[in-house]
Amino acid sequence: MKKILFSFLALSLLFGVTGGVGATDTDNVYGYAWSDSIGWISFNNTNHTGAVTYGVKIEENGNLTGYAWSSNIGWINFDATETGKTSANVNLETKALSGWARACSVFSSGCSGVLSANTGGWDGWINLGAEGTSPGVWIDDDGNFQGYAWGGGTVIGWISFSGPTLNGNSYGVTTDFPFISKPVINNVIISLSEGEACSQSRIPHRISWTNSADSVDAAAYDYEYEIKFIGDGGLELTGLKGSNESITWNYTELNPVCSNKCCDNYQSSIKFGKTYTVSVRGRNVDKSTGRKGPWSEPKTSSFTTKNHCYPYVGGIKNEPSTIEVNEVISFEPINAGVYSGSIRYNWQFSDANPANSSLEKPTTTFINAGSKNVKLTVDDGTYSCFVTKSVNAQHPLPDWQETTPFGKVRMFFGSVVSGLFNKIAGF
Numbered sequence: 001m002k003k004i005l006f007s008f009l010a011l012s013l014l015f016g017v018t019g020g021v022g023a024t025d026t027d028n029v030y031g032y033a034w035s036d037s038i039g040w041i042s043f044n045n046t047n048h049t050g051a052v053t054y055g056v057k058i059e060e061n062g063n064l065t066g067y068a069w070s071s072n073i074g075w076i077n078f079d080a081t082e083t084g085k086t087s088a089n090v091n092l093e094t095k096a097l098s099g100w101a102r103a104c105s106v107f108s109s110g111c112s113g114v115l116s117a118n119t120g121g122w123d124g125w126i127n128l129g130a131e132g133t134s135p136g137v138w139i140d141d142d143g144n145f146q147g148y149a150w151g152g153g154t155v156i157g158w159i160s161f162s163g164p165t166l167n168g169n170s171y172g173v174t175t176d177f178p179f180i181s182k183p184v185i186n187n188v189i190i191s192l193s194e195g196e197a198c199s200q201s202r203i204p205h206r207i208s209w210t211n212s213a214d215s216v217d218a219a220a221y222d223y224e225y226e227i228k229f230i231g232d233g234g235l236e237l238t239g240l241k242g243s244n245e246s247i248t249w250n251y252t253e254l255n256p257v258c259s260n261k262c263c264d265n266y267q268s269s270i271k272f273g274k275t276y277t278v279s280v281r282g283r284n285v286d287k288s289t290g291r292k293g294p295w296s297e298p299k300t301s302s303f304t305t306k307n308h309c310y311p312y313v314g315g316i317k318n319e320p321s322t323i324e325v326n327e328v329i330s331f332e333p334i335n336a337g338v339y340s341g342s343i344r345y346n347w348q349f350s351d352a353n354p355a356n357s358s359l360e361k362p363t364t365t366f367i368n369a370g371s372k373n374v375k376l377t378v379d380d381g382t383y384s385c386f387v388t389k390s391v392n393a394q395h396p397l398p399d400w401q402e403t404t405p406f407g408k409v410r411m412f413f414g415s416v417v418s419g420l421f422n423k424i425a426g427f
Helices: 002-018 152-156 194-198 405-424
Strands: 029-035 039-042 056-058 064-070 074-077 100-103 125-127 136-139 145-150 158-160 172-175 185-192 205-211 221-231 235-242 248-250 275-286 299-304 312-319 328-337 344-349 363-366 370-379 384-394
Touching (some): 029 064, 029 145, 145 172, 185 275, 205 275, 205 299, 312 384, 328 344, 328 370
Antiparallel strands (some): 056 064, 074 100, 185 205, 205 248, 221 235, 370 384
16 A cells, blocks of 8 residues: 555656745744654745745744755654644644644645545645643654654554654754743742822832843843732733833832822722732843743742831921021821721930920920920821921020110210219219
């Protein structure tokens, strides 16, 4: 049966060339695969001398197109389709091949249409890794194809895409398709900005990480990051952030319900007093084509949200506004309050008496002149926030009375006359 098939297939080779099924000259797959049944399969005309231009190409979306050539069975189409069969494709993330190629010689003419009656039932399909075929074909990080495709037991059998020297010749299939590298995400850290929490924002825990590609491929790639919050009864909240400069994430950007004050909840999904796991992964995006590479392995870190919003205080007011040494000065907070618990005050005055106070509106006296610091801390029993103010204490001005020069002369002569009169009178 195999000899009959080879005789038929050999007659079909002439049609394969004259039928014009050769591929283009922009192909990016090279080298030879090997079948013990049909021998070498060439993936590009640059492998040898010849007048026909052909080859197999990996497209930007991972689809394989074009034709390979066997001197025994003719053209093999890598863009063949049929109901129930998917065309050849390489997963751009895993670099594993899937789908089917097909020998054109099983058709009565061309590379599609009616099957020839002389194939002995062979349909020409070559399985590259579809439907869980083992071992399948994949591409390693150096662009070398690995593994085996299955061409059916009638004609082709196993096709090896990589192997040792055979009959004095080395073989293997390679590609220079520009697969996009996978970044490595590390050092996922969750931190809390106390300053923003005290200024009535939304307690913005910030998630930062490092990306191995930032210092290596910044000229070629932009970056896209996926941040996922997991926890609290099955919550899975996902957001994307694209950046090639800053890799800091404020999760309030995921769903900014309120932005100017602390909400009773962090937002519609993230709650107070709950533990969450943050997962971060990234991928490179080619700047010239926009093609996205594979996602990195996700890295995780956990954190627990605060029990409630922080207390707040907007500022400090003093009366009188001009401060003198040894003068009693009154102080009071501006826009102070708590979201939970009872508000407590702690005033600190530098170089003053008293130097501390727990009153809401205290008074104090500064002892010496100069710049003085005033600090107010508000506390709700769990969290505290503070505000400071610098004031200047000055010495009081001396008392004085304004008089005219004539008045001073008159006072002088008056005292002289009065002295003479007293002397004459014997006083």
